[in-house]
Amino acid sequence: MPGVKAATERSDVVVEIGGLPIRLRSGNPDFLRLIEERYAGYVSTSDHASFEFDVELAPPDTESGDEDLQVTWNSGRWLMERGDFRAVFDPATARGRIEQTINPFSLDSVLRIVHTLLLSKKGGFLVHASSAIRNGRAFLFSGVSGAGKTTMARLAPPDAALLTDEISYVIPQDGRYLAVGTPFFGELARVGENLRAPIEAVYLLAKGPENKIEPIEGADAVRGLMGNILFFAKDPEFVKLVFDAAFDFASRVPIRRLMFTPDARVWELIV
Amino acid sequence: MSNKRYVARSTAIAARALGDETMVMSATNSTLFTLDQVATVIWEAVDGMTPLDEIVANKVCTQFDVSQEVALQDAEDVVAELAEHGLVTISDQPIAQTNVQGAAQTKGTSA
Numbered sequence: 001m002p003g004v005k006a007a008t009e010r011s012d013v014v015v016e017i018g019g020l021p022i023r024l025r026s027g028n029p030d031f032l033r034l035i036e037e038r039y040a041g042y043v044s045t046s047d048h049a050s051f052e053f054d055v056e057l058a059p060p061d062t063e064s065g066d067e068d069l070q071v072t073w074n075s076g077r078w079l080m081e082r083g084d085f086r087a088v089f090d091p092a093t094a095r096g097r098i099e100q101t102i103n104p105f106s107l108d109s110v111l112r113i114v115h116t117l118l119l120s121k122k123g124g125f126l127v128h129a130s131s132a133i134r135n136g137r138a139f140l141f142s143g144v145s146g147a148g149k150t151t152m153a154r155l156a157p158p159d160a161a162l163l164t165d166e167i168s169y170v171i172p173q174d175g176r177y178l179a180v181g182t183p184f185f186g187e188l189a190r191v192g193e194n195l196r197a198p199i200e201a202v203y204l205l206a207k208g209p210e211n212k213i214e215p216i217e218g219a220d221a222v223r224g225l226m227g228n229i230l231f232f233a234k235d236p237e238f239v240k241l242v243f244d245a246a247f248d249f250a251s252r253v254p255i256r257r258l259m260f261t262p263d264a265r266v267w268e269l270i271v
Numbered sequence: 272m273s274n275k276r277y278v279a280r281s282t283a284i285a286a287r288a289l290g291d292e293t294m295v296m297s298a299t300n301s302t303l304f305t306l307d308q309v310a311t312v313i314w315e316a317v318d319g320m321t322p323l324d325e326i327v328a329n330k331v332c333t334q335f336d337v338s339q340e341v342a343l344q345d346a347e348d349v350v351a352e353l354a355e356h357g358l359v360t361i362s363d364q365p366i367a368q369t370n371v372q373g374a375a376q377t378k379g380t381s382a
Contacts, residue, residue, distance in 0.1 A: 219289050219305055226296070226303050236283045236298035243285035243296050 014044040015111070018169050018180045020118055022111070023049035028057050031102050038104040041194045042183045051114070053087075053096045060101050071113055071233040078233070080113050082106075089114060112167065112184060113232045120241040123248065124171035128228040129202070131163040131179045131192075132156050138179035138197040139270050140168050141258065142228045143205035148260065150187040152205065155264045164192040167230070170199065170249065177253055201254045203270075204228075208259035211266045221255040222247060278350045278359050279319030279366040286314070299357055309335060309342075310349050317359060319366035323350065 012025040013035045021044050026032055036043050067083035078096075080087040085106040089096035096114070100106035116126050129142035130149040134157075141152040153165035163169075163179055166186030171178050177199045183191040204216065204224045216224055226246050231239065260266040280286075283298040291308040293315075306314050309331060316326040324343055331342045353359040360366055 219292050219294060222289065222294060223303060223305065231301040234299055234301065236285075239296060239298040239301060240285040243287070247287050247289075247294075 013039075014047065014049045015039045015042050015183075016044040017042055017111070017115060017182055018119070018124075018171055020051065020115065021046070021049045022114070023052040024055055024107070025052065026055040026057065028102065031055065031057060034102070034104055035107065038108070039183045039191070041181075041191055051089075051094045051096070051118075053089075053098050053110075055098045055100065055107070057102050058099055062101065069109075069113075069232065071117075071235075073233065073235045073238075078113075078117060080110060080232075082109065085110060087113075089117070091117075108184065112230070115169070116230050116232050117238065119169075119171065120238055120245070122171060123241075123245045124169070124177075125242050125245050125249075126184075126230040127168050127170060127225070128166070128230070129168040130165040130186075131168040132160040133163065133179070133193075133195055133197040134160045134270065136197055137200035138163065139200055140170075140179060140202040141205055142168075142202055142225070144228070147205040148207055148262065149205065151262050152260075152266070153188055155262070155267060157264065157267050160267070161193045161195055162188075162190075163195065165190070172245075172248075175252075177249055199253050201256055203256050203258035206257055206259045207262070209261065210259065211261060211269055212259045213269055214257045214259070216255050216257055222250045224257075225250055225255055275322040275324065275363060276347070276350075277319055277321070277362050277365050278313075278317040278323055278354075279362075280314070280317060281358055281360065284358055288315075295358055297356055297358060302356065304353075304356065304358065306349075309345070313346050313349055314353075317350070319360075323347065 010032055012023050013032050014021050014023045024035055069082045072079050078089040085100040087098040087110045098110050119125055127142055129140040130153040131138055131140045141149055143149055150165045153162055156162055163181040164184055165188040167184040169180040169182045178196045179199050180196040181192040181194045229246055284295055286293055286295045293306040293311040295304045312330050316330045323346055327343045327346050328339055332339055350359055350361055354361050
């Protein structure tokens, strides 16, 4: 006998980046669709989530301008505030709440911060770097805005799998460090491939008249890396965790300076 | 009144030795500082209880070819700069470590 099955309206989406599934709940189906589109490739097919956030959508005209980001630890909770969002995250319960307008950028910022906080406990970090996997090994290209992160991503050869052109995701595993794909993109406006691989080297980018690689040692290597790691929270424990992670990383992974001219030949050096 | 100066490291920092240098990061603003060999000796010796001139006499002048007068002036300049960035506290009285704190919460960078 033919039956009629009512379509069940979804009330959440699980976004999994770096092996951390985060459930995002909202009563607004348009927003959930927006999340699914924005994080395509990172939306989990499993219902399991390690962390949960309720997203409360505010009217579009309630944003309060260009307020600086503040991330503070208060009474056992992380508070994250900027002009366009306010979020609370309680690590003890693995639950949080986000108040924002219906746009993908605020949520993207909150996710970057939450992953930064969670990664610090695991000895990992997020770093301003594009990254790609080639021949089973990951390469990071790090630098400030305008240094060439997106350019290196655009110039990548067809056999390279792009993980991100903006924010690289670094996690320790079995005595080495892995780069993990993220949906956090920059000018390329394209999510990275959801892959992971051991990091072969980090290249600190510098534009110049020729393509050249120079090793960087000791304090210079740590300084170069630290300058590009994301430090959202100014909490002493958090800073110490990320600081220690950066030192450990620099002792295990070669950090080099890559001077390059913006053409595809630079990738001949990345092997 | 004592003219001794006591120096204690802030707890709101992260520090690691790397060769002869030490890298120190402020937890209040994530600024990274690199201490050279002499500054590292001073950094490691300041405990809030030992006067700075004793540290200079016993740690600096014994390791480096420098007069007490010059070394002390240099040391005072170093700790003054570190104090300016909140990495150490300076006092004319011994400093109990439990009294050394650092601000922990400030504005961050853009996400």
